[in-house]
Amino acid sequence: xxxxxxxxLLHAVVVLLVVATVAFxxxxxxxxxxxxxxxxxxxxxxxxxxxxxxGYDRPLLEQYGRFLGNAVRGDLGYSQLLRxxxxxxxxxxxxxxxxxxSLALSLSFAFGMLLGVFGVRHRDARAGRVxxxxxxxxxxxxxxxxxxxxxxxxAYWVPVLPAGxxxxxxxxPYMGPAEALWDRLKHLILPLTTLTLLLTAYIVxxxxxxxxxxxxxxxxxxxxxxxxxxxxxxxxxxxxxxLLPMITLAGLAFPLLLGGAVFVExxxxxxxxxxxxxxxxxxxxxPLIMAAVMVAAAMVTLGNxxxxxxxxxxxxxxxxx
Amino acid sequence: MTSARARFGRLxxxxxxxxxxxxxxxxxxFLAPVIAPYGPTEQLDIVGLKNQAPSxxxxxxxxxxxxxxxxxxxxGTLVSLSVATLAVLVSAVVGTLYxxxxxxxxxxxxxxxxxxxxxxxxxxxxxxxxxxxxxxDPVPLWMLVVLLGITGWFEVARLVxxxxxxxxxxxxxxxxxxxxxxxxxxMFRHLLPNVLAPVIVTTxxxxxxxxxxxxxxxxxxxxxxxPAASLGTMFQDGTxxxxxxxxxxxxxxxxxVTIVLCFNxxxxxxxxxxxxxxxxxxxxxxxxAHLRVASATAE
Numbered sequence: 092x093x094x095x096x097x098x099x100l101l102h103a104v105v106v107l108l109v110v111a112t113v114a115f116x117x118x119x120x121x122x123x124x125x126x127x128x129x130x131x132x133x134x135x136x137x138x139x140x141x142x143x144x145x146g147y148d149r150p151l152l153e154q155y156g157r158f159l160g161n162a163v164r165g166d167l168g169y170s171q172l173l174r175x176x177x178x179x180x181x182x183x184x185x186x187x188x189x190x191x192x193s194l195a196l197s198l199s200f201a202f203g204m205l206l207g208v209f210g211v212r213h214r215d216a217r218a219g220r221v222x223x224x225x226x227x228x229x230x231x232x233x234x235x236x237x238x239x240x241x242x243x244x245x246a247y248w249v250p251v252l253p254a255g256x257x258x259x260x261x262x263x264p265y266m267g268p269a270e271a272l273w274d275r276l277k278h279l280i281l282p283l284t285t286l287t288l289l290l291t292a293y294i295v296x297x298x299x300x301x302x303x304x305x306x307x308x309x310x311x312x313x314x315x316x317x318x319x320x321x322x323x324x325x326x327x328x329x330x331x332x333x334l335l336p337m338i339t340l341a342g343l344a345f346p347l348l349l350g351g352a353v354f355v356e357x358x359x360x361x362x363x364x365x366x367x368x369x370x371x372x373x374x375x376x377x378p379l380i381m382a383a384v385m386v387a388a389a390m391v392t393l394g395n396x397x398x399x400x401x402x403x404x405x406x407x408x409x410x411x412x
Numbered sequence: 413m414t415s416a417r418a419r420f421g422r423l424x425x426x427x428x429x430x431x432x433x434x435x436x437x438x439x440x441x442f443l444a445p446v447i448a449p450y451g452p453t454e455q456l457d458i459v460g461l462k463n464q465a466p467s468x469x470x471x472x473x474x475x476x477x478x479x480x481x482x483x484x485x486x487x488g489t490l491v492s493l494s495v496a497t498l499a500v501l502v503s504a505v506v507g508t509l510y511x512x513x514x515x516x517x518x519x520x521x522x523x524x525x526x527x528x529x530x531x532x533x534x535x536x537x538x539x540x541x542x543x544x545x546x547x548x549d550p551v552p553l554w555m556l557v558v559l560l561g562i563t564g565w566f567e568v569a570r571l572v573x574x575x576x577x578x579x580x581x582x583x584x585x586x587x588x589x590x591x592x593x594x595x596x597x598x599m600f601r602h603l604l605p606n607v608l609a610p611v612i613v614t615t616x617x618x619x620x621x622x623x624x625x626x627x628x629x630x631x632x633x634x635x636x637x638x639p640a641a642s643l644g645t646m647f648q649d650g651t652x653x654x655x656x657x658x659x660x661x662x663x664x665x666x667x668x669v670t671i672v673l674c675f676n677x678x679x680x681x682x683x684x685x686x687x688x689x690x691x692x693x694x695x696x697x698x699x700x701a702h703l704r705v706a707s708a709t710a711e
Contacts, residue, residue, distance in 0.1 A: 102530065109531035121547035224426075227680065231673040233624045235631050236665050239651055243658070346536060353538060354628050368539065369632060372546035380543050384535065391534040 092403060099399050103392045110388040114381045115158050119151065124377070162385065168378030172371060177382040180367065185349065187257060188363030191279070192348045195286035202287070203294025204337070210295065211302040212325050222295070229292035238285045238358035245281060253278050255360035282359040286352060297340050301333035308332070335406055342398025346390035423681060430677035437671060441489040450480040452487035453639050463657050473659035475649065484646055485663050491642040492668070495557050496622035502561025504615040507568025508607065514569070515576035516599045526573070533566050538628065545634040553640050560622055571614060572607045579606035613682060620675030627668050643668050
């Protein structure tokens with residue numbers, strides 16, 4: 092077990108190094124740099140000065156070394172857009188994404204696993220087929236499309252909910268505590284519904300597959316032979332074994348928790364990580380873009396690492412190896 | 413060999429409908445230059461025909477530049493389908509080569525190639541594409557195809573490697589090797605035919621996903637753009653003022669959803685008929701591949 096963790100950690104470090112290198116090369120290969128924007132007030136000398144200040148005139152290898160050194164020390168550069176260190180910009184948006192995503196993920200894992208069991212339990216009945224079809228339909232909806240349709244429906248045609256943002260931009264500071272909370276909830280409903288619907292569909296499919304894979308196993312046959320009801324066979328015996336793939340899924344979902352869903356945040360103007368990246372891109376804030384890519388990659392790596400460890404912890408067959 | 417018609421007849425109704433719809437959409441898109449009533453960027457009458465609701469003359473309505481939306485959607489489908497189809501082809505070729513080389517070479521080369529693959533897989537595709545497209549903005553359409561292609565081959569490479577590793581142990585490969593066949597010859601003559609079928613299936617089914625991906629990128633303004641507007645570009649365009657002119661977003665968006673839904677229905681049917689033993693597992697595609705790898709290394 093300890094050896095497995097050590098090996099996985101080493102892999103994670105290598106992966107992050109490769110990602111950092113890719114990020115660095117991307118920046119260097121891209122045409123232009125942060126100081127090549129058009130401006131009449133910028134003379135060639137000033138530009139050169141600015142570049143020298145940022146270290147852009149040094150040899151590439153030296154720049155690479157400094158980039159890596161800074162990244163290791165947690166210094167990801169300075170955002171030109173927000174005029175604060177990149178880490179600070181990320182820290183200011185992270186709670187918003189975390190709020191939305193933790194709610195969406197908890198709800199969808201709960202619904203998804205329940206519906207997955209329900210669908211398999213009634214797989215030969217009408218209810219099961221309806222669940223199956225509905226899941227496939229929702230699963231096929233692009234996130235930005237569903238987000239916009241819900242927005243159109245509930246913010247324009249039946250204007251019961253706000254169209255975007257986290258709070259009412261004008262009235263929120265003047266609201267009492269209860270009213271302010273309701274205001275926040277109202278803003279949360281649409282993005283949360285969009286994400287929960289899509290993630291639930293995803294999880295149901297996963298759960299269903301895992302359950303169906305567990306059904307031909309010997310212990311399921313044993314359970315049936317000794318007269319366990321079909322509901323308990325699926326809900327208890329198969330379900331526990333189908334939980335293992337859920338660990339992988341949780342690992343895959345981990346980056347979403349902190350990285351946010353770019354398109355959904357964009358549609359609902361949710362001021363989270365995804366929006367931050369999009370804004371950074373629209374004004375070509377290079378350090379912020381690269382930091383976002385690296386942070387996201389780190390999240391994926393961490394998610395995989397945690398999933399691997401959790402897998403080994405939960406499954407003795409892996410642990411004993 | 414069963415005839416194609418007999419096979420088609422054995423599919424369930426939903427799958428048949430999905431297949432037919434896909435064929436119709438592909439045909440309509442590729443016949444767009446012939447059947448579209450107007451050009452995609454043709455401004456009919458900027459004063460009199462602006463933002464017209466759907467009617468007999470303009471079944472999908474017109475947009476704020478008085479362009480006929482039916483024609484635009486037809487051409488946009490053509491762009492979306494072409495971009496996605498070509499991109500998955502690029503992915504298939506790169507992924508197949510990578511996986512074959514890893515499996516044939518084995519040893520250290522295999523380990524290094526697979527570790528590199530892990531690293532590449534850990535960069536979220538959407539974010540990487542957004543970063544690249546924004547840094548090189550504006551990107552020509554063929555470049556968009558290449559970018560979508562070279563960020564989508566990782567799963568193919570894993571699949572191919574796994575299949576090729578299995579095929580490598582067969583007797584005919586040993587026979588070929590003892591006859592003095594080179595590694596390259598074994599790779600292309602003996603391993604490639606074995607991995608082709610699963611590659612073609614996953615590739616074909618991925619078209620739907622890539623259409624969504626491209627549409628998403630176009631939706632934030634960095635994918636396909638005028639004059640080669642895709643469905644995503646049009647959907648974005650339609651949402652700009654969509655409260656009043658709902659048709660501008662509804663029809664391009666509807667086509668995207670229809671295409672993806674059909675691909676997923678066909679995919680589900682295909683996977684469960686290829687692998688009836690486990691009705692579910694294979695349905696997950698990429699993520700089961702991940703699972704498989706995890707459990708394969710664990711056993």
